[in-house]
Amino acid sequence: MQQDQTAWTRREFCRVGAMGIVGAALADPRAALAAPAKTRVAIVGTGIRGSTTWGMNLVRDAGEFVDIVGLCDVNPDRVEVARRWLGGAVPAFTGFDEMVRAVRPDRVIVTTVDATHADYVCRTMDFGLDPISEKPLCTQAEQAQRIVDTEKRTGRRLDVTFNARHEASAMKVKELLLAGEIGDLYSVNYEEFLDLDHGASYFRRWHGLKQASGTLLCHKASHHFDQLNWWIDSDPVEVTARGRLNRYGVNGPQRHANCRLCPHKKACDLYWDITSSKQMMELYVDCEDQDGYFRDGCLYRREINIPDTYSVQVTYANHVLVTYSLNAAAPYEGQAIVFNGSKGRIDVRNYNRQPWQVPHESEIRLTRSFKDSVVMAADPQRGESFEHGGADQRIKRMIFDPGVADPLAQRAGLKAGIMSSAIGIAGYTSIDTGRTVRIEEVVRL
Ligand SMILES: NC(=O)c1ccc[n+]([C@@H]2O[C@H](COP(=O)([O-])OP(=O)(O)OC[C@H]3O[C@@H](n4cnc5c(N)ncnc54)[C@H](O)[C@@H]3O)[C@@H](O)[C@H]2O)c1
Known part of the structure; x- marks a missing residue:
């Protein structure tokens, strides 16, 4: 079937790149004005999901529609790793409100620990912005009701990323x-x-x-x-x-805080060597000093x-x-x-x-x-x-x-x-x- 050359989708329009847009602008200045602005997104929670799927890979997969303009995480070392992985130009913060006020995003992607999604989703809506939340949207009844009530009060739009x-x-x-x-x-x-x-x-x-x-x-x-x-x-x-x-x-035969430092490595059928992954070492092990979080925590921890x-x-x-x-x-x-x-x-x-x-x-x-x-x-x-x-x-x-x-x-x-x-x-x-x-x-x- 012959394609109608005048009926471009937005995706095709963006694919022609800067040269095409400049050329179109020279021929007809209104064409350049019609190019839709990219969505400016900020990310809170720069662990593996926030820094890869919704970080580097978001730029790869939807970069013609999105700019990442801010990064936030309670762990200052981890947010710095994410900033580096994204090329070093995106500003990084440990305070959410500070980030939103500084970078003024259009939307916020929430990729923190599950129990904290509700707070950031509500805070984003209270800032007059539209949140995008990783699943699960919330983990407690009080949080569920708070999100429902906040959305009603603010009229904002929420997306939940049920991939x-x-x-x-x-x-x-x-x-x-x-x-x-x-x-x-x-x-x-x-x-x-x-x-x-x-x-x-x-x-x-x-x-x-x-x-x-x-x-x-x-x-x-x-x-x-x-x-x-x-x-x-x-x-x-x-x-x-x-x-x-x-x-x-508690069902495990032995236990320690984590695998890397465990004296039972040889005896454990589920020992996991985090040191074999450069990515895991950078994102978690090198950031442990800040929050004491072990990504290779023991499966048999009593907690x-x-x-x-x-x-x-x-x-x-x-x-x-x-x-x-x-x-x-x-x-x-x-x-x-x-x-x-x-x-x-x-x-x-x-x-x-x-x-x-x-x-x-x-x-x-x-x-x-x-x-x-x-x-x-x-x-x-x-x-x-x-x-x-x-x-x-x-x-x-x-x-x-x-x-x-x-x-x-x-x-x-x-x-x-x-x-x-x-x-x-x-x-x-x-x-x-x-x-x-x-x-x-x-x-x-
Ligand atoms: N849809 C999917 O297929 C999929 C896959 C993986 C993870 N996820 C979701 O993505 C989210 C993140 O998962 P992950 O694997 O990246 O975990 P992760 O532990 O790698 O990252 C969580 C990050 O949140 C930060 N954090 C914790 N509490 C915070 C707070 N109060 N404020 C700001 N930052 C805080 C941590 O420091 C950490 O960097 C989870 O909600 C998870 O359910 C979804």
Whole structure:
């Protein structure tokens, strides 16, 4: 098909670069004036996510739409590392208000420890700016309500970066459900299993502390609860959950503060050598003096106070029933997700790091009642091999490129962020109390 040369998208317009824009400006000065300004973003929390995905890689993936104008972290050494990684020109701060007043961003990206997102999201809105929050949006009921109330009061717009909505298999499932391939949805079974590398990593870090992560039901499962809310297209009503710490924490045979200095290195089946990574050494070990935080913390620390094994049931307003489980100490890694509907069933199997499979394969099986199964792979065009299978690139463009359409409703705002966190908060409350917890006990929209 012949392309209409006059109908440029914003992306194509930006791609011609400075020469093209100067040339256009000479021919018609109004053309240069029409070039849209880039969004000026500041980042709070310059750990690995803030300094790579939303730092260096944001410039790489959406640099024609975004300028990073400020960096902030409570650790002065770590924010300095991020500044260096970004080329040395972006000003760095340890105070959030000071940064916002000095650099006057359009938007703030919040990539701090989970339990602190709510404070920065609210503070950003109070500054009259639009926050972009990493998941989970919040980890406590009080925080959820505060965010809802602050958004109402300030009228600001929030984006929550649920990149798992942008995974190839997740998008394919959404397409099948929207097309009515299995009729009315009755139930979903979602099984998440993390291996002794990835799963264990949560227990080495701040994630193993409930006060920092809100347990893996807020931290990790916030992706999955959001996917469920999006696929089911309804609101969660009540949650019953159980959890146990089986493998890590007090269950370990020996312990120390961290791996690097541990006298039990040889005896430990999960010893991890952080010194083999230059990136980890610069971003964490070289910054330890400032905050005492060990990125290679011991998996068997007595202070670990979250389960590694979870079982959750969620009931939805449209009567869909969900059974969810998470195991963070499995011998291999992946997901098994099943959708049962009035006309058939969808089985999703995501194979990540399994001994008998090619890594990162995804199989989706659609079986209509009384018909043969059809096995389909997720669209290979969507399966780029880096940063969560390309999901991170796609979400950045959706947030910052105004020309990107949203036919699958993947943009996630306040309600999505709140509802995902609310299931996690209701889940750990149910584990703590042994009772079923209603979402309206956690937050009211
Ligand atoms: N969507 C995804 O796929 C994905 C992947 C990884 C991490 N994340 C999220 O990104 C966030 C950051 O994770 P990470 O792996 O980079 O962790 P990290 O520990 O590497 O970084 C967190 C940073 O926040 C800083 N910090 C802590 N409290 C602060 C405060 N009160 N004010 C300012 N800075 C503070 C720390 O010093 C650290 O530099 C988390 O919320 C995590 O859930 C999302």
